[in-house]
Amino acid sequence: MRLVHLDLKGAAPKVSYLEEVFPLLSQLGANGILIEYEDMFPFKGELETLRSPYAYSEEDIERIQQLAEQHKLEVVPLVQTFGHVEFILKHKKYQHLREVERFPNSFNPHVPNTLTLLKSILAQVIEKHRRSSWIHIGADEVFHLGEGTDSKNWMSRNKGDVGTMYLRHIKEVLGFLTAQYWGLRALMWDDMLRKISVGALRGTVALVARACPAPGPFLTKYAESGFEAVWFASAFKGTTGPAQTWTPLSYHLKNHLSWLKVMQALPQLAPLRFQGIVLTGWQRYDHYSVLCELLPVGIPSLAICLQTLVNGGFTEEAKRKVLDVLGLESVQLEQSTCEGRGAFPGVEIYHMVEQVNGHLKENILKTLEEESAIRGWFSPYHRKHRFGNPRNMESFGSKVLKLHEDWESFVRDLRAQLERVYFPDTVEEWMEENVNPYLDQLRDLVRDYR
Structure with missing residues (x-):
């Protein structure tokens, strides 16, 4: 057997x-x-x-x-x-x-x-x-x-x-x-x-x-x-x-x-x-x-x-x-x-988890940690005290907003696929453990930028 x-x-x-x-x-x-x-x-x-x-x-x-x-x-x-x-x-x-x-x-x-x-x-x-x-x-x-x-x-x-x-x-x-x-x-x-x-x-x-x-x-x-x-x-x-x-x-x-x-x-x-x-x-x-x-x-x-x-x-x-x-x-x-689209049950989740596993953390942390304009003109200190030079902020703003919009759209689709297969507690746990620790950092930055 x-x-x-x-x-x-x-x-x-x-x-x-x-x-x-x-x-x-x-x-x-x-x-x-x-x-x-x-x-x-x-x-x-x-x-x-x-x-x-x-x-x-x-x-x-x-x-x-x-x-x-x-x-x-x-x-x-x-x-x-x-x-x-x-x-x-x-x-x-x-x-x-x-x-x-x-x-x-x-x-x-x-x-x-x-x-x-x-x-x-x-x-x-x-x-x-x-x-x-x-x-x-x-x-x-x-x-x-x-x-x-x-x-x-x-x-x-x-x-x-x-x-x-x-x-x-x-x-x-x-x-x-x-x-x-x-x-x-x-x-x-x-x-x-x-x-x-x-x-x-x-x-x-x-x-x-x-x-x-x-x-x-x-x-x-x-x-x-x-x-x-x-x-x-x-x-x-x-x-x-x-x-x-x-x-x-x-x-x-x-x-x-x-x-x-x-x-x-x-x-x-x-x-x-x-x-x-x-x-x-x-x-x-x-x-x-x-x-x-x-x-x-x-x-x-x-x-x-x-x-x-x-x-x-x-x-x-x-x-x-x-x-x-x-x-x-x-x-x-x-x-x-x-390689290939695949035709097995849950293949959408398979491909989307692959994206999370391979790119989410890397994309977000690279932007937050390596973008010199963010590090130089929109640091945690700037954000805490709510001040910054619009000229410098505009140099990274559109890039950050686009990155945020793309990942939020992706995560909505991911959540929909997870909800098709799993109960709400599983969906929340998986998102909390694997998505939110990184996406929340980007969300906070965008909130402060706006």
Whole structure:
């Protein structure tokens, strides 16, 4: 299986955009989607406090699954069950469930209410995904586990360690799923399992995560632990910096070529077998971080990565397919650029983000910092005290007004395109982080000039 990860903890697209994207995923070789809902799921009852103001409706969740089914994409919901639960533990109502009181990252596994809450969350998500045969329980990066008072006391009483405590909680979660949902299979990230002994690991299911720097030793460990199958996780975007706005094509292609080598070597570890790969596309590093590359910006990378997996490398056939499906003339891997107008969902956003990324900051700062007439006759001091010589001001005025008018017009178009795909909170956040820090400087200058 080839699952494409939709990370909805930031910049969750409208369902109307997913209607355009799902056919593309299928066409490029995906046969499933891993949906990390976080606060975009329409939790109800006691859990309603977890919902984003822009959360999908129950009808949206059903529509997403219908679309997936229509395009032969299996839906695998992802529910974090240990770490990365900031969207839950940030709420005062659930702060008592934190492993460390100050930090909202991870659950305290010793408080009975933790498992009770998780059962409710899992039940609501699974209830709305009755077609799904898999669920992903996350369980990666359980920061500060073992640092809470309850955990220290438990380890002291039971002569245990963090690994034992981690597995104990995971087995409770898996036990609930097995007892309540016959036939539902579980996936999890594996980073927390890597330091746990072979003996302790026996019988636990793992997903070999994207960050695995040298998978050989870990795969050997999992084979010795009795695992029948493993999944791998690569990345098509969202791993090269928390504030990254432009996807580096060559970097992500190399990531997939490396995983192909691991797949080719896996038969040496029989009976351990490869079952599938998740192409992760992180949208935030965690609930509190800024947005990284938007999905439309990452689509060329996703196309390249999917076709590389389908063809066993980025062959001429893979390249031709990518160009045909995306409506491009060429792809420059090292420069991370695409030539041609393009015909994929969100291509307008792709081109406009390219302009912001490559020219907005440079154009504005160059004008403000290198224009000698501005520096000499319209400095911050002049502007603060509201005086200047009209003769000198006229020498740069028309140029600055034209630059301002051009960028304001561009930004209006950009905002309109973003609003077509995203909810208002995403549009505002992206503009605040990537446009306003530079355009506001120009706006302030024009205001003072006038």
